[in-house]
Structure formats: structure tokens, C-alpha cells
Amino acid sequence: MTEEFSTPSIDFTKTEQYSLSVRLSTEEFSFSIYNPTQEKAYTFITKETNENLSMAVNIKEVIKENDFLKHSFKRFNVMQVTKRFTLIPFDLFEDEMAESVFYHNHSRQDNEIVLYNILKKANAVVVFAMDKSVHSQLTDQFHGAHFYSQASALSEYFSGRSRLGNSLKMYAYLRKNSMDVFCYDRGRLLLANDFKCSETADIIYYLLFVWKQLDFNQERDELHLTGTFQNKDALTTGLKKFVRQFFIINPISEFSLTGLSKAEEIPFDLQALSLCEL
DSSP states (O other), X not given: OEEEEEOTTOOGGGXXXXXXXXXEOSSEEEEEEEOTTOTTOEEEEEEEOOTTSOHHHHHHHHHHXXXXXGSOOSEEEEEEOOSOEEEEEGGGOOGGGHHHHHHHHSOOOTTEEEEEEEEXXXXXXXXXXXXXXXXXXXXXXXXXXXXXXXXXXXXXXXXXXXXXXXXXXXEEEEOSSEEEEEEEETTEEEEEEEXXXXXHHHHHHHHHHHHHHTTOOTTTSEEEEEEOOSSHHHHHHHHHTTOSEEEEOOHXXXXXXXXXXXXXXXXXXXXXXXXXXX
């Protein structure tokens, strides 16, 4: 199944003026095409993947079947949604240590390449892994492509927001079967982790467990949620019993896509990527 929604100002004969961002996940591939100089020039397209095929084969099929991917764009971004990421303070990072630090925190897998993103706003480095076949195929198709983890876009965005005010802040990005959690003390990263969970009770448990471990204050400190909510009312009710400063991030107001049909369905991390200037 393919879904597409856009503003009317995209001109596919002038793609050299636009940026193409590709979001890779096991459930679907998402594509955003936008002009950085025109706020309302934006198109979003989703393509379901075949779970019986590898990601590399899925990518090959999508490229073959969609002519818009054969255009030349001003910039290509590729973002992989993965739980296999590690954050390192920028002051402690050296290029040659990326792989050793990554495999200190994650088990080795065959046929993968270790990449990293330097985050200027967060003053940190996100190290992550990608399948070599996927990386090679996308590099061949999109010359000069920039590769990211979803943790890079989220961390860069949340770290900027966390500097507002004097309270500690926790941000949680919910997806279908997992959740990314980032905690900050006025821009200083305290924790970044991915939790495999989909049930409301599990989400509440992990959030409150981290809250307690970091000694967050129930009255003063803040919890911000965004992403895909399976049972928003139950989740909100459950968390408000323990956290007074509780907020839902509205991506439409955050990213000024009010003129775009179904803007709320665009993945939050993909929208954040376009604004982070990574």
C-alpha cells in the first residue's frame, strides 16, 4: 500500500532545488521531498515493505517501481530506524574509537558498517550500524547521501528544547513496538535508550522506572511524549497519576506543516531531521 500527501507547490521537474529524505524501518519506507527555502513545499510518501524480504531487496524493489527516486535532488538524507545506537559525548569522541565503543554496547552482526553523526546542538556523537548491502545500494543510487539514525534527529531536536527553563526533562518517542527515551538536564544528556514495548502498561513502567532511576521530581520536572499512541487516553491517565508536568508534543505546531493534509501521520523523527541541520 502506498500513501501520499503533499502541498501543491512541489514541482518534480525542479527536483535539483529539493531535498529528499528516506526513512527506513522494518514496517515501511517513508519519503519526504521538500524545498528548504519554501515552508509549504513538502510531499510525504509511504511504501509498505514486504516482511518476507530483506531490507536491501525491499529497497531495490521500491527504487525500481518509483520514478520519483530516479530524479537528481539537491540533497539526499537516509535515516534508519534502529535500536542499535550509542551516544558519546563529543569531547570524548575520536573517529577511530567509533566501532570499538559501539561493539562494547552492542553484539556484532555480520555484514554491517558502523557509522556516526556529530550533533552540534547536543554536543554529542551518535554511533549506529547499518547493513552493508543497504548502505552500498543507497550510496550507489543516491550519490553523496547523508546517513543518520533516528536517534540523531531526535537527540538534536530534544536537546535544544531541553534548555528551556530550569527543570529536568524526559522525552519519549513512541513507535509501533518500541520507544526511544532521552533525558536532559538543561541540554546535558543524562540518558538515551530504546525500549521494546507496545502495551500501555509496559510504556508506563519503563518511563517511570527511568524517572525514578534518574531521581526526577514528580512536581517540578517534565515528561514530554510524541509519536504513535495505541491508547492515548489510558497512557495519559496512567502517567498523570505520577507526573504533574506532563505534555504531548504536537508535531503540526512544532514543524509548521499546517497546510499539509494528514501532517500528523508523518513520523516525528522524519520531520525533526529536516530541521536539525545535521
